[in-house]
Amino acid sequence: AVFSCALSFAGAAAAADMTIGFSQIGSESGWRAAETSVSKIEAEKRGIDLKIADAQQKQENQIKAIRSFIAQGVDAIFVAPVVATGWDDVLGEAKDAEIPVVLLDRTIDTKDDSLYLTAVTSDTVHEGAVAGEWLAKEVAGKDCNVVELQGTVGSSPAINRKKGFDEAIASHSNIKLIRSQTGDFTRTKGKEVMESFIKAEGGGKNICAVYAHNDDMQIGAIQAIKEAGLKPGTDILMVSIDAVPDIFKAMADGEANATVELTPNMAGPAFDAVAAFKADGTVPPKWIQTESKLYLPDTAQAEYEARKDLGY
Numbered sequence: 001a002v003f004s005c006a007l008s009f010a011g012a013a014a015a016a017d018m019t020i021g022f023s024q025i026g027s028e029s030g031w032r033a034a035e036t037s038v039s040k041i042e043a044e045k046r047g048i049d050l051k052i053a054d055a056q057q058k059q060e061n062q063i064k065a066i067r068s069f070i071a072q073g074v075d076a077i078f079v080a081p082v083v084a085t086g087w088d089d090v091l092g093e094a095k096d097a098e099i100p101v102v103l104l105d106r107t108i109d110t111k112d113d114s115l116y117l118t119a120v121t122s123d124t125v126h127e128g129a130v131a132g133e134w135l136a137k138e139v140a141g142k143d144c145n146v147v148e149l150q151g152t153v154g155s156s157p158a159i160n161r162k163k164g165f166d167e168a169i170a171s172h173s174n175i176k177l178i179r180s181q182t183g184d185f186t187r188t189k190g191k192e193v194m195e196s197f198i199k200a201e202g203g204g205k206n207i208c209a210v211y212a213h214n215d216d217m218q219i220g221a222i223q224a225i226k227e228a229g230l231k232p233g234t235d236i237l238m239v240s241i242d243a244v245p246d247i248f249k250a251m252a253d254g255e256a257n258a259t260v261e262l263t264p265n266m267a268g269p270a271f272d273a274v275a276a277f278k279a280d281g282t283v284p285p286k287w288i289q290t291e292s293k294l295y296l297p298d299t300a301q302a303e304y305e306a307r308k309d310l311g312y
């Protein structure tokens with residue numbers, strides 16, 4: 001068993017009696033806002049009392065929130081870790097207090113994987129690879145200069161989405177990554193960075209494609225490209241990750257070409273894993289992997305309609 005204290009948790013609480021603390025990163029993107037909404041919906045379905053602490057993008061706030069959840073004696077703690085490093089001490093405190101921790105949507109760098117019960121995430125390296133493979137197929141043999149908008153520096157999705165994309169294009173000598181900079185997963189910074197790329201690259205004429213680590217930065221980039229007098233989706237190919245309603249709208253309007261889905265429902269599987277663990281000591285797999293599906297413009301209008309009606 002991952003937690004040596006597994007049996008002492010067993011049978012302690014049914015899902016409906018649980019109080020769970022969730023240290024959320026903030027609201028940097030549409031995807032993040034959706035994850036927060038879906039977590040509340042999933043908690044309500046199960047009768048779970050979910051306490052969400054918004055860390056405003058700061059790891060120190062997340063550490064404070066986790067300590068406060070430990071002091072309150074919650075049944076479990078969920079963390080969406082803003083960066084990958086620096087978690088061992090505080091998660092060690094949760095472990096000493098016999099409170100299981102679940103990582104949501106991002107992973108951590110640690111030598112001690114007993115510090116968390118499970119991680120509910122996608123394969124973020126694979127997401128980058130899906131984006132890179134789509135581009136390689138799309139430009140097949142033609143020279144293509146790519147600019148990359150990276151996510152938050154030091155976060156697992158930024159590190160992994162870069163790695164997956166780099167690996168996917170490595171064998172395609174026609175594709176060159178000419179610029180890469182962080183846009184911190186936000187629309188505003190995505191736009192700002194894209195403006196600087198356009199300026200540095202002949203008013204955008206040298207750029208063949210934008211790879212953004214999330215849709216929000218891509219939407220910022222779309223704006224910057226339009227303001228520069230170019231057509232995103234036509235003059236410059238646009239591929240990103242998340243599959244939020246706004247990127248489907250952009251795809252339906254011909255301004256984006258592809259997105260890789262990251263489900264915002266990380267909490268549902270996490271609640272179920274904790275409930276089973278509490279009920280009879282069932283230890284979940286260390287990684288509960290969510291799907292990464294590629295979406296293209298042909299289904300964009302329908303996906304937009306379906307998602308906007310979900311109400312988040």
Ligand code: AHR
Pocket residue numbers: 028029030031032105106157185213214215216241242262
């Ligand atoms: O960790 C998931 C990433 O965080 C999403 O792709 C991005 O939109 C969010 O901010």
